Structures are given as structure tokens and as C-alpha cells.
Amino acid sequence: MSKKSAPKGAKKPDSRREYREKELYKMRHSCEHVLTQAMLKLWPKIKMAMGPATEDGFYFDFDPSPAGSGQALKISEADFPRIEAEMAKIVKDNLPIRKKILTLAEGRKLFKDNAYKQEWLDAIKQKKQKPTVYWTGKEFVDLCAGPHVKSTGEIGAFKLLSIAGAYWHGSEKNKMLTRIYGTCFATQKKLEAYILQQQEAEKRDHRKLGKNLDLFVFADIVGKGLPMLTPKGTVIRKELEKFVLEEETKRGYQHVITPHLAKVELYEKSGHYPYYKDIMYPAMQIDEEKLILRPMTCPHHFMLYKSRPRSYKELPVRFAEIASQFRYEKSGELSGLTRVRLFCLADAHIMCAKEQAKDEIKNVLNLIDYANSVFGLKKGINYRYRLSLGDRKDAKKYYKDDEAWNVAENILRQVLKEIKAPFYEAKGEAAFYGPKIDIQMKKVNGQEETAFTVQYDFVMPKRFELAYTDKEGKEKEVVVIHRSSIGCFERTMAFLIEFYAGAFPVWLSPVQVWVIPVSQKHFNYSKKITKSLSDLGIRAEARNEDDTLGKKIRTGELQKIPYLLIVGDRELKAKTVAVRQRKKGDLGAMKLDDFISKIKKEINQKK
């Protein structure tokens, strides 16, 4: 695509979105400058270090105790109202924000009292660039690449959110600075909606719910980013696995089991090694072999495919595996089940003839849509598609074969159009071996993340000589489709915990039924009921706590148990159970068999 083509801004809905996002980004960046200006007014001794706009707002890092300034300043969230008032004044004054390009010497002079800015200038010098600064009125100036809004009056509704420590350049070896987080929106209404969403997201935080509902735990002595699933968490995980295995089997996948590690050579052959080595675990020398924990499954599946000759009659060969994979994530980026160092992917690789690729990709998207619908996720609302394209000019990052890229990208684009998928295109987001379709999931905090991908690969078949014999007896190269159905189990679990706010549908609930005796004398009856349910594979527990009935029901509700069966004199006599359904409340007394029919139906329908 030529550099001279029209700016994408005004063309398509997605470009309008991009435009809006760009404007918001400018506003937030300017708001961060206003924050800095206000801070310097209130505490002239602090030294500003850095401050960017982010996807959610902005932050500002400063040094509260620069060398020679005496005791560190104590600034806390209690100071936010003062700071916000000071910021409001600057916004009200509608000061112009103006860019200026300096010489390096001018920059050095302007920030002569700020060691942090001098370091930025060193970096600018090394890149042989010229420093740019932004002036807010005549009072405040910061070294900044921009862009910004034209004047402070253009800044919408803002709010400071929190304060925390942060190392200079994110490294423990440097000084600990102070960071203030804030956000900014075009209107007060949007700001309030965002804050409400964040409060809701906090309540649904899977780390918090995971602890309250006893789903997973960590231990220092085990290691960072290595969660252990409790019995309850394991029930959810195993139900998800079962669902995936059954659905894949129905759709013609063959399951395989391959080792969690291999010789480094395997990743050199596949070409992954240079791209992945920084996020791989260190290699282990065993006798003459250099083994490494795998960061992906594809090369193993290719070796299995190659283990015997393949005929066109067998194609497509669809190898699926619930595969453990290991990636080194920085400790600062680890978070609950969302970012871990060992994860398990519902992975698969489809080896097919070129002319089968389109249908196979459609089938994969159909499987993903189906799985999402089972979870209650709606296309266009909870998720959308991203067509991730390569960059023909970046030969270092992308395998060089323009023709193959064109073919592959067109197939993916066509599929998305044919299935009428809501999608947008993103350049430079492809895998090194081909373009992909990313399923972008909206989290409860409003952020979007790639949940699953479908990749079209024309590189690996060459590297591994993945071939088949066609009808005429000729050897032909396959196309490989890399895909996940429900993604990485850890991250999907984290997502679902938050999506359901811990109130899992019955089929996924670790405990589906509590049987609660009204008093101690009904405990035996409750145990009998529990056994009848357990024998049918329904996950039931007889509760025998020394609490009031009301307390027991409340605990059950807090634990988000789908069904509470209360049994007392009346139920014992009538051989019934009094049913309380989560969210719906009291359903009255039922014959046990009727309740069993009801819950079994819901479980089978994955409700």
C-alpha cells in the first residue's frame, strides 16, 4: 500500500473508531501534562520523570525526593481533590498547547535541573533525532513527542484514580518513583460509565472470586505464575476439557498426545526459535541433547503427521491436543490465571489440501461461534473478529512470499465476508508464517483481548516437507491451519469467572446442589437425597453446619450454588425437596425425581 493513499480516517466505521480513539488519546496525553503542571505548582520540588496516555487513561511518574531535596514528600490519594482542583483551573484557563522543535543544546539547557529529562535527551541524541517540547501556556513545558489537543479547554471530564510505586524504566535496579493514575473522557457521562464499569469489574475480578469460591491458589514455594487448581477449579477445567474433546471428536478431529518438551533443534527447524527464544524457558542439557520446554505445539504435530506417508484420502488430517505450553512472562506482567508461565491450550493443526483450506477455516470459525454461544457470548457484542495481516515490507518479521501472503489473506477475508462476521483489519498483527483471524473478546473491564486465533500457514509445510499423495500419485504440499477452539484454559477460565461473576451455569458449576436440612434431625434425609443425586453424577453436597437455616441459605447464595434444596419435616413426610434456584429464588416443593429431570435437562443443554 502506497504511503500517499488517503488517510484511512474518514473511510470505514472501523476507521472512524480509530479516529475517535486517536482524539481521546490526545486528550488524555494533554490531561497528563495538566496533571504534571498542577503537581509542580503544589510541590515545586518534585522532578517529573515520564507520563504517557494509555488505553484506559494516563499516568505520570515523578520523583518525590530528588537528590539533595531533603525528606521525601508524602503525597497520597488524600491529596487528589487538591490536585484535581488545581487541574480544573488550568483546564478552565484554556491555555494553548504548542509544539516546538529544539536543538539538543536548547533541550539540555531547558531541562538542566532534571536528570530524568537529561536521560531522555541522551536517548534522543543516540537516535539522531531533534527534541520536541510542548508548552502549555507560558508556565509549563515538557519534553514530549505529542500529539496533543490544541488547548487545555479541549480536555473533557477527568479523574485521578490511584497512586503507586514504579521503578524508573520498570527496572528493579533503578530508583523507585511515584506514579499517579488517572483517566479522562470526552464527557462526564462517559467518565462515570467508565468508573462504574471498573467498579463492577473489580467485584468480578477473577483473582478475588477465585479465592472466595476456592477455585485456584498460588504458593511462593511453587513459583510465580504457576497456579494450582483446587478440586472446585478442577471441576470447571475438566468440564471445559470434556466439552472441547466431545465437540472436536464430533467435528472430525483426531486427538493426539505429544511431549511438553523437545530438542531446541525442532524450534530451529520450524523457524520459531529466533522469534520465541526470549519468551522460552532456558534449555536443559541432557546427555548430548539440548531440550527445551515447548512454547507451542505445532512442530510436534508436524512430526506426527510426517511419521508415515499420507494419502489425499485421509485429508484433512485434524490433530487436536489439550497441550501444555510454557512461556516466560515477566514477573510484573503475571496476573491470576490471565497471565501465567505454564498454560494449557485447546490446540489443533489441520493439514489439508490447498483447495480444502477455505472450508476448513469456515468450520473452525463455526466451532468457535458454537463454543462461544454455549458460554452465552454474543457475536458483535461480546466478541468481534480481527483480520491480522502481514506487512510485505517487513521481511525480518514476515516470511517473504508476497504471492502466498496475497492468496492467504484473500481467503481469510473472503471467509469472514461469507459468514458475515463483524471484523476489522489490522496490519502487522500476523504470525511470521501467515495471516490470521483473531477472535477479539471484550472483558468486563471494557478492554479487548485476543482470545483465540485461526492461522493460515504456508511456511511450515515447506520447512517440514508436509506432503500428501494426490489422486494422480503426485506428491503435493499441504496447507496448515493453526487454531484454538476455546483458547488457553487458564485465560478462558479467568474470563468466564468474570463474565459469570462466579455464578457459573449449572453444567460448569463445581457444586451444583446443596442439600440443606432444616435442623439436625433432617440431616439423614439430606444425606440420602445427596447420595441419590451423586449416584447420577450430579455434584451435590449435604450441608451440616451449625447455622440457622437463613444463614445456610445465604452462604449457599454467596457461594453461587445453582440449586439449594431445603429439607424439613414437611419434605421428609411428602418425600419432596423445597427448591431454591439461584437468582430465581423459591420454586416450591418438588418430587426429587422431578427435580432430577429438571437439572439433568439443564446440564445436558449446557445451561
Added chain:
Amino acid sequence: MSKKSAPKGAKKPDSRREYREKELYKMRHSCEHVLTQAMLKLWPKIKMAMGPATEDGFYFDFDPSPAGSGQALKISEADFPRIEAEMAKIVKDNLPIRKKILTLAEGRKLFKDNAYKQEWLDAIKQKKQKPTVYWTGKEFVDLCAGPHVKSTGEIGAFKLLSIAGAYWHGSEKNKMLTRIYGTCFATQKKLEAYILQQQEAEKRDHRKLGKNLDLFVFADIVGKGLPMLTPKGTVIRKELEKFVLEEETKRGYQHVITPHLAKVELYEKSGHYPYYKDIMYPAMQIDEEKLILRPMTCPHHFMLYKSRPRSYKELPVRFAEIASQFRYEKSGELSGLTRVRLFCLADAHIMCAKEQAKDEIKNVLNLIDYANSVFGLKKGINYRYRLSLGDRKDAKKYYKDDEAWNVAENILRQVLKEIKAPFYEAKGEAAFYGPKIDIQMKKVNGQEETAFTVQYDFVMPKRFELAYTDKEGKEKEVVVIHRSSIGCFERTMAFLIEFYAGAFPVWLSPVQVWVIPVSQKHFNYSKKITKSLSDLGIRAEARNEDDTLGKKIRTGELQKIPYLLIVGDRELKAKTVAVRQRKKGDLGAMKLDDFISKIKKEINQKK
């Protein structure tokens, strides 16, 4: 136990077995001397290096081209008749075999021409022992610790088996010697039975069947001892997993999922590290953490148990996991699925009150017996029990607490007696943290190996402070029972492949039904039948090869498919299938529904 107590030989049936085995061992060792003597007579230039008796017979390593001897001698299996004839002469001569203790100088002199023997003498010198030699008549002498039979006439029926290369001291750095394998039994009948068994075992070798039936493969670029399960192998594995998970759930186990690695600290805390570090993979430094792939699951389960307080009401807590584990096995010891470097164990740890331990162990043995019976294994025939005891005197190998050892060993002994299990006792076979019951499985080659274990552990609860609150609110220590139900999946699969000779029962068969059309025009009908079966979860394939019907049936039989359904004109017209059952042959025509009922019943009953 005092050193002066009567020799165990004459006491119990199992001791009689030990006695017999000892006699056989002596005979085999003497037979190896006879082999050496015969070889030296035929080829005086060779140098004898070493030769022990083994569980199956004996072998003899020699140097066919000692330095300065000129060209290497060519000795092959074609020479076996000559060697055996020479050996027979020595046996017939009934030469006396006599032990003599030498001084080191006498030894040096006696073997002055043999560098290998001089090396043995160096080792003897270092241990400050005196060399012993055994004379066979007056012609032959070897450096040997014995014991031997009294004269060559006591040697029973023998046979040389094979010839191979072997490094001196098993190290690639040393010279390659030649090894001759042979065996020897008390009677010709026993020898013949052994040879027949070995031939049968060879046919059933899981490595051979694994290849023929396409169950698993290896690849050099993946790594040694790291099998990849094909779709067919994976079906068997997943069926086994499902069986274990369901059976354990029924029996009150809770499943958990813990990471395949942890910080080295975890294994230092458990005390495993010094015992296991040589068979563990190298540690990996990640930031400030030293991570290592786990060689066992227990410490992870203990950390999960400790993740919250536990009450007596919850006990026993039974954590089960299908757990990946990593152990460094020497490359020379790797073999198919039997010895691998990454395996998956049907593992569990039961945390219970001391007074619950006995019942829990009984329950575990019951589960193991049940699983074995499902596989068709018979107690006392296919497997027996070994009570593996500690050694009070070996404080380095066994945790020092005589009282605790006594209690634990008595509990295990009592359980075995109460369930009337066929068992024998073995000192020094315990885990370092407590005694165990080993389930000793007889393989098709006649060798016995430990398939599963149940361990009583009183050490880990102390090291990890594994406690619960009792009825009175007091904190008490639990007892841990380590157990496996069906052992390591890889090894169990290898065992079952050999046990069934590849003809898996229907529930385990990767493909349960082949639908074979008589001719091309019946292919559509066969596909319809196949779909009806697949929709019900029956693993069926429609065969469409260009072969004669007879050839197709033979292929199906070679692939050990449990049911072949033949469909031709007659079946198409009558809406039936002609059923051929593996081993039973033609069952005649059946309505499809009747066949479905039959096979579903067999699958459900795990037949």
C-alpha cells in the same frame, strides 16, 4: 533383626522361592564360567573381561582383539553350536569348582596378561579386600566373588541366545567389547518353556505392535524417551484416563491440577531433592527463581492441602491428579513406552487421620484390584503384592523413627493379611519416608516389575506441617498415603499392549468396528452404517480399499479390529450387517440395532 537369626531360606513359601532363585543364580553363574572356558579353548587369543548371572540367564563380555593380537576375531551366532558343544563337554566332565582366596600379589601374577582383570584388581585393592578366584578343574580360573555350584555336572540345561557389542563398564568412552548372552535352567523342560515364552514375548513386544498398529512414534528431533501418541494410541490413553477419573470420583477422590514444575526449594523442603536430584532434569533459572521439572506430585498436593485450614469433617482429603512427571533415565535404559523421560501418573495423595489410614489403604487396594480385574488381570497369577520395608539401620536412606516405622509396617502387614492378599516381604525396598505395598506385575516375558504402589508416609506431614482441627478443636497431624491406581499411563499401556497382544477389549480398541463393503456399489450403504455407529459414539470406519473382500477381512484381523461388518447385496436388501467378531469369526447377519445393543453392552461392561 540380629545377624545370628536363622537363615530365612527354609521358613516360608516365599523364602523357598528365594532359595530356589539363589540356586538357579549359582548355576547360571557357573554356566557363564563354562562358557568362558569353552571360548578360551576355541579362541585362546581373546581376553575375558567380565560376566555375571542375571535375572534371565547370564552374559559374558570379552575383548576379541586385545592390543597386539592382530586382526579382530570374527565370532558370530553361527559359532554357537561349536561353543555349546565345547561347553557340554566341560559339563559332562563334571569338573569341581573351587574357591580360593589370594593375596593381591598372587592375583596380579595369575592374571598378568589380562588388563581387564588388572583393573578389577585395582578396584579390589581400593576397597581393601582380598581377591577371590574360582577354579574349574585345573584348566580354568577366573577372578570372581561367586557363589557357584560345586561342580560343572550340577549345571542344568543351557543355551546361548545372542551376541552383541557392549562398552567396557558400559561407557561410550571405553573400548567396545563383544557380549554373548545365554541362559540356563535346572531342566530341559524349563529351558524350553522359557524359550517359548521369550518367542511369544517377542511377538507381543509393545514396540513392534505399537508400530504395526500405529499407536505411538518417536522422532530424533523431538528427543529420546519422548513418545508421541498417534490418534489411535491417544484413544486408548483417553479411555484409560476416563476410566480412572470416573472410578476415582465414585470413590470419593477430588481431582486437582497442579503445575509440571516448581522451585527447587519445594523439593528441598520435602527432602526428596538429595534422593532424586540425579534423576531430575537440570534446574532452570527464571529471574530470581530456580525452577525444576517435577519428578513427583506429592509436594504440590501438600501445598494445595495447606492452602486453607482443614477440619476433621473434611478428612480423608483425597487429591488425585493425572500428573505429568519428568525423570532423567539413562539413554541406554530407555525402551518404548516402558522407560521414558516424561510420563503421566494416575497419582493421588490421601491426607487422613491416623485412625483412618488402615481403611484408606484397604480402599486403595480394593480400587487397584478392581482396575486389574477390569483389565482381566488375576490376583496371584498376573500380580502379587510385595510389602516393602525400611531398614532401621540405614539412617542415611530411611528417616529415623523406629516407632513410626513399626506402626506403619504393622498396619500395612495387617491390611494385606485381612484382605488375604498373596504377598511377600522385602527389606530395604521402602520409600525414605515410610513403608509401602508394591503391586508386582508379571510381564509376558516372565519378568516381574512394580506396577503400582501404596505408601504410608509419616514424614511429609511433619515437613509440611499438614494438620487438621479435630472434634475438640485441637490441631493434629495427618498421615499421608501416596498411591497410584493404574500406575504410569505409558508403562501401563506398554504392559496392556503386550498382555492383549494388541487385541484390546472393545472398550479400549482405537477402532471398534470396520464396515466393509463387498464391492464398490455397497460403499454408500457402508458409509451410512458407519455414520449411525459414529453418531452413537462407537468408533467405526468405512473401508473403501481396492482389495478383495478376503484381503480386507484379513487386514482387519491383522489390525485386531474387534468387529468387522460386511455389507453386500443381501445385507443391503435385508437392512442387516454380516458380523465377524475377532477370534470368534462369523456370527451371521444381524439387524443393525441388534449389533448396536450387543456392542454397546460390551463397551459399558468394559469387555
